[in-house]
Amino acid sequence: MNKNYYCVIMAGGVGARFWPMSRTSQPKQFIDILGTGESLLQRTFQRFLKVCPPENIFIATNSIYRDLVKQQLPEISDFQILCEPSRRNTAPCIAYANYKIHQINPNATVVVAPSDHVITKEDEFTNVILSAMDAATHNNWLITLGIQPSNPNTGYGYIQFDENEVYAKDNRLKKVKTFTEKPELEMAKQFLQSGDFLWNAGIFIWKLENSMRAFKQYLPEIDELFQSGLSYYNTPEERDFIDKTYPMCKNISIDYGVMEKAENVYVLSSEFGWSDLGTWGSLYEHLPKDKNRNAIVGRNVMMYNSQDCIVNMPKDKLAVIQGLDGFIVAEDSGILLICRKEDEQQIRQFVTDVSIEKGEKYV
Amino acid sequence: MNKNYYCVIMAGGVGARFWPMSRTSQPKQFIDILGTGESLLQRTFQRFLKVCPPENIFIATNSIYRDLVKQQLPEISDFQILCEPSRRNTAPCIAYANYKIHQINPNATVVVAPSDHVITKEDEFTNVILSAMDAATHNNWLITLGIQPSNPNTGYGYIQFDENEVYAKDNRLKKVKTFTEKPELEMAKQFLQSGDFLWNAGIFIWKLENSMRAFKQYLPEIDELFQSGLSYYNTPEERDFIDKTYPMCKNISIDYGVMEKAENVYVLSSEFGWSDLGTWGSLYEHLPKDKNRNAIVGRNVMMYNSQDCIVNMPKDKLAVIQGLDGFIVAEDSGILLICRKEDEQQIRQFVTDVSIEKGEKYV
Numbered sequence: 110m111n112k113n114y115y116c117v118i119m120a121g122g123v124g125a126r127f128w129p130m131s132r133t134s135q136p137k138q139f140i141d142i143l144g145t146g147e148s149l150l151q152r153t154f155q156r157f158l159k160v161c162p163p164e165n166i167f168i169a170t171n172s173i174y175r176d177l178v179k180q181q182l183p184e185i186s187d188f189q190i191l192c193e194p195s196r197r198n199t200a201p202c203i204a205y206a207n208y209k210i211h212q213i214n215p216n217a218t219v220v221v222a223p224s225d226h227v228i229t230k231e232d233e234f235t236n237v238i239l240s241a242m243d244a245a246t247h248n249n250w251l252i253t254l255g256i257q258p259s260n261p262n263t264g265y266g267y268i269q270f271d272e273n274e275v276y277a278k279d280n281r282l283k284k285v286k287t288f289t290e291k292p293e294l295e296m297a298k299q300f301l302q303s304g305d306f307l308w309n310a311g312i313f314i315w316k317l318e319n320s321m322r323a324f325k326q327y328l329p330e331i332d333e334l335f336q337s338g339l340s341y342y343n344t345p346e347e348r349d350f351i352d353k354t355y356p357m358c359k360n361i362s363i364d365y366g367v368m369e370k371a372e373n374v375y376v377l378s379s380e381f382g383w384s385d386l387g388t389w390g391s392l393y394e395h396l397p398k399d400k401n402r403n404a405i406v407g408r409n410v411m412m413y414n415s416q417d418c419i420v421n422m423p424k425d426k427l428a429v430i431q432g433l434d435g436f437i438v439a440e441d442s443g444i445l446l447i448c449r450k451e452d453e454q455q456i457r458q459f460v461t462d463v464s465i466e467k468g469e470k471y472v
Numbered sequence: 473m474n475k476n477y478y479c480v481i482m483a484g485g486v487g488a489r490f491w492p493m494s495r496t497s498q499p500k501q502f503i504d505i506l507g508t509g510e511s512l513l514q515r516t517f518q519r520f521l522k523v524c525p526p527e528n529i530f531i532a533t534n535s536i537y538r539d540l541v542k543q544q545l546p547e548i549s550d551f552q553i554l555c556e557p558s559r560r561n562t563a564p565c566i567a568y569a570n571y572k573i574h575q576i577n578p579n580a581t582v583v584v585a586p587s588d589h590v591i592t593k594e595d596e597f598t599n600v601i602l603s604a605m606d607a608a609t610h611n612n613w614l615i616t617l618g619i620q621p622s623n624p625n626t627g628y629g630y631i632q633f634d635e636n637e638v639y640a641k642d643n644r645l646k647k648v649k650t651f652t653e654k655p656e657l658e659m660a661k662q663f664l665q666s667g668d669f670l671w672n673a674g675i676f677i678w679k680l681e682n683s684m685r686a687f688k689q690y691l692p693e694i695d696e697l698f699q700s701g702l703s704y705y706n707t708p709e710e711r712d713f714i715d716k717t718y719p720m721c722k723n724i725s726i727d728y729g730v731m732e733k734a735e736n737v738y739v740l741s742s743e744f745g746w747s748d749l750g751t752w753g754s755l756y757e758h759l760p761k762d763k764n765r766n767a768i769v770g771r772n773v774m775m776y777n778s779q780d781c782i783v784n785m786p787k788d789k790l791a792v793i794q795g796l797d798g799f800i801v802a803e804d805s806g807i808l809l810i811c812r813k814e815d816e817q818q819i820r821q822f823v824t825d826v827s828i829e830k831g832e833k834y835v
Contacts, residue, residue, distance in 0.1 A: 129790075409830055413818065422808075427492075427834050429822045432812035436795070440808070445785075447810070449795035455776065459792045467772055471790050 114161035114242055115217045115317075117206040120150050120170040120178065120224035121193050125460045125472060126388065126453075129444035130421060132472055138225035139177050140441075142392060144406035144421070149386070150224040151181055159235045160220065160242065167191055167209070168224070169202045172352075188343055194352045200324075200366040201331055201358035203313075205351065207321050208335045212342040217317040218246045221363075226310070227395050229382030237379045240279050241314040244375070251323060252282070252314040253368060255307025255376040256383050261297035264387050266290050266309035266364065268376050269300075276375065285374040288364060307378055311385070313363065319373075327370045331358050389437050389453045393419045419450065444471060477524035477605055478580045478680070480569040483513050483533040483541065483587035484556050488823045488835060489751065492807035493784060495835055501588035502540050503804075505755060507769030507784070512749070513587040514544055522598045523583065523605065530554055530572070531587070532565045535715075551706055557715045563687075563729040564694055564721035566676075568714065570684050571698045575705040580680040581609045584726075589673070590758050592745030600742045603642050604677040607738070614686060615645070615677040616731060618670025618739040619746050624660035627750050629653050629672035629727065631739050632663075639738065648737040651727060670741055674748070676726065682736075690733045694721050752800050752816045756782045782813065807834060 120138045124131055131137040138150045145152070150168075157166050168178050169191040178190050191205055203221055210217050220238055228234045241252045255268045267289040274284035288309065292300065300306035315323075324332040334354050341350040368374055384391045396404035396419065403412050407422030413431040421439040422428050430438060437453060439446045448456060464472040483501045487494055494500040501513045508515070513531075520529050531541050532554040541553050554568055566584055573580050583601055591597045604615045618631045630652040637647035651672065655663065663669035678686075687695040697717050704713040731737055747754045759767035759782065766775050770785030776794040784802040785791050793801060800816060802809045811819060827835040 129792075411822070411825065411829070413822065414815075426806055426808065427826065427830060428808040428810070429492075429826065430808075430810045431818060431822070432799070432815055433810060438810065443789055445789065445791040445793075445803070445808070447791070447793045447796060447801065452777075452795055455794060459774070459776065459794070462774065463790065463792065466774070467790060 110162050111218075111242070112162065112165070113214060113216050113218055113246070114165060115210050115214070115219045116157040116161050116166045117191075117203065117210075117219060117221045118150070118153055118157065118166065118168050118224045119199060119202055119221065120168050120174065121196065121202065122223075122225055123171070123196070124225070126456060127386075127392070127439075128456055128460045128472065129446050130439055130441040132442070133469075135177070136174070136225075137386065138223075139174070139181060142386065142406075142421075143227065143396065148181055149227065150178070152228075153222065153224045153226070154182055154185075156228065156231055156234060157220070157222070157238075159231075160238050164189070165217075167206055169193060169206055171196065192348065192351065193355055195356045197355065197358045197360045199311075199363040200328055200361045201355060203320070203363050204324050204328070204331050204335045204358075205355070207317060207324065208338065209342045209347075211317055211321065212339075215317065218242050219315060219317055219320065221313045223311050223385070225386060227382075227384045227386050229395065231381075233379075233381040237281075237377060237381060238312075238314065241282070241377050244276055244279060244282055244377075245314045245316050245319075248276075248375075249319050250315070250373050250375045251319060251368060251371055252375045252377055253285070254310040254312040254314075255378050256310050257378060257380045258301055258306065258308050261294060261301045262308065263291055263294050263297050265385070267292060267297070267300050267306045268309050269303075269306050270376050270378070272305060279377070281378045282375050283378065285368075285376050288369045307376060308383075309364065310379070310383055311364075313368075314377075323367050323371050328361070328366045331361075331366075334358055389419055389450060389456075393450070417450070473525055474581075474605070475525065475528070476577060476579050476581055476609070478528045478530070478573050478577070478582045479520040479524050480530045480532055480554075480566065480573075480582060480584045481513070481516055481520065481587045482562060482565055482584065483531050483537065484559065484565065485586075485588060486534070486559070487588075489819060490749075490755070490802075491819055491823045491835065492809050493802055493804040495805070496832075498540070499537075499588075500749065501586075502537070502544060505749065505769075505784070506590065506759065511544055512590065513541070515591075516585065516587045516589070517545055517548075519591065519594055519597060520583070520585070520601075522594075523601050527552070528580075530569055532556060532569055534559065555711065555714065556718055558719045560718065560721045560723045562674075562726040563691055563724045564718060566683070566726050567687050567691070567694050567698050567721075568718065570680060570687065571701065572705045572710075574680055574684065575702075578680065581605050582678060582680050582683065584676045586674050586748070588749065590745075590747045590749050592758065594744075596742075596744040600644075600740060600744060601675075601677065604645070604740050607639055607642060607645055607740075608677045608679050608682075611639075611736075611738075612682050613678070613736050613738045614682060614731060614734055615738045615740055616648070617673040617675040617677075618741050619673050620741060620743045621664055621669065621671050624657060624664045625671065626654055626657050626660050628748070630655060630660070630663050630669045631672050632666075632669050633739050633741065635668060642740070644741045645738050646741065648731075648739050651732045670739060671746075672727065673742070673746055674727075676731075677740075686730050686734050691724070691729045694724075694729075697721055752782055752813060752819075756813070780813070
């Protein structure tokens with residue numbers, strides 16, 4: 110295992126899309142949404158154990174989830190948890206991780222990845238990451254992972270590559286032409302047809318020095334803020350410094366702040382059974398289904414005359430469900446949600462209503 | 473209050489029709505199925521406090537529910553609870569109560585009523601019962617309450633009266649011509665049209681001596697069994713005697729064993745908002761409904777785009793329900809049921825399946 114390889118897992122999200130399972134007190138990355146016995150964060154951590162030593166894996170999360178991270182990953186030490194005192198999107202989070210890792214090992218090559226995605230072909234994932242780590246170590250590139258799109262999904266960003274600039278040692282690695290934010294359906298269809306667009310998986314690989322150089326160039330005000338704490342990283346003063354400095358950063362994504370502006374950006378075209386699990390629909394795709402196409406998490410769920418449902422019940426809860434067609438039925442912490450799958454975008458509104466009518470403790 | 477008036481509330485049923493709220497460990501009569509804060513048994517007890525002194529009210533139940541009765545009716549003393557060691561339908565239960573009350577007060581007039589019915593016009597109910605008690609005290613009649621039918625319900629038994637034999641002091645009280653078990657729909661329609669049929673509410677009023685005489689005549693073998701325990705009633709030996717004797721009785725209803733055979737049977741034609749709550753449908757009728765015709769029990773139930781549902785959630789449970797039309801959604805003791813209202817007859821099958829697949833503790 111390469112001692113210069115590092116990993117930053119971003120686990121600060123507070124998404125309520127899978128409410129009631131995901132709530133502010135327990136967002137998606139911390140829950141066993143697939144019913145495998147491990148949370149998405151735990152699975153992500155396990156995946157990166159094949160890439161770098163455990164002590165080289167850092168978890169960036171919101172301060173309020175520090176204990177949750179320690180509880181779910183008891184094998185990591187406190188200094189490996191980066192606590193964000195406020196939400197500032199991905200660029201400040203990565204700038205912070207850069208400085209912290211730089212203090213330990215300036216020769217690091219780093220992979221940065223979200224904690225709440227699902228990846229079904231884990232061996233292929235390891236293969237892709239190791240190839241990208243190797244390419245990033247030997248080139249001045251900022252590498253991002255692109256997923257071979259299977260449908261004109263309008264929920265993802267797209268990356269267009271240049272077929273003529275391909276890495277000699279791995280022809281899956283190509284120079285990026287353009288980044289596109291979530292497109293309209295018609296445009297997504299054209300992207301798919303053109304054959305040179307990939308989904309943006311939000312997974313980045315780079316040599317630390319190249320990432321830091323890019324911040325200095327494209328986000329100098331964020332860089333300066335973290336630069337000012339050079340003497341604090343990995344000391345008892347780090348937390349105070351971050352608590353004071355982090356909120357001063359502007360809120361900006363690494364895609365918008367760096368990747369879309371930089372010149373030396375490459376994308377590795379991958380296919381490892383990826384989903385960002387952004388919707389119940391995408392979760393449904395990743396769960397095993399019974400003969401009536403019901404995807405069921407929970408040991409004591411009995412279905413009668415029901416089809417195309419996604420049911421997520423606490424492990425031992427007995428549920429008898431009859432006559433439902435295309436519904437989400439989910440329960441967690443004593444909160445029950447029943448909602449048509451096709452109306453899942455309304456869940457955000459339900460959560461807002463619940464918060465207003467019943468109180469913050471439920472959301 | 474007339475000291476000779478007594479009441480026997482029959483609370484031995486084990487119906488699973490309202491599963492998961494009603495289960496073997498907690499049948500319908502013990503649950504707050506209307507969400508009023510009182511169980512059906514408690515409401516029944518309250519109603520009879522307007523008829524006779526509390527110490528004259530007896531509760532007949534299965535031995536396994538003794539503690540449940542004591543818990544729900546802490547004001548009654550142990551000797552007022554008649555424990556049936558096995559299920560033998562209504563006739564043995566009433567024979568037992570007769571002997572027990574006779575030992576205390578041979579001049580009693582008794583009303584016998586189920587514990588699990590709903591009655592919305594309680595003042596009218598009191599009025600009807602008191603009129604029947606008075607008539608029963610002064611005549612050798614066995615009186616049953618008949619409900620003015622509002623529809624050709626095939627779930628009830630029917631009683632035909634003789635319009636020409638009416639009690640002078642209360643013209644609602646008429647001699648019975650025939651009893652009919654649950655009819656087919658066509659026959660029920662004819663009953664309704666004829667105007668001389670009433671629903672059988674299963675509520676009986678008689679002078680104790682007349683009831684006991686009827687048992688001696690029509691069910692002598694049951695009468696002899698209880699006669700043999702004369703010296704035990706209301707003594708510490710009563711329980712042992714009953715545990716031994718009760719199971720020897722044949723399983724027979726008071727309707728079939730006595731009322732349908734006796735000559736001096738009268739019916740009091742009543743209208744006090746009665747239902748035996750035999751189905752979710754009948755419960756639905758008795759619950760208040762929102763503007764989308766949803767009947768909701770539970771403080772934290774939020775409905776979106778849902779109509780004609782009946783929702784019964786634990787008091788504080790948060791449930792968000794979207795897109796359901798004509799469903800039962802019920803939870804109790806951590807068991808969730810979702811079922812189309814029109815398919816509620818399948819619930820019995822679910823309960824059987826649950827008992828086989830998941831164990832007796834759930835049913």
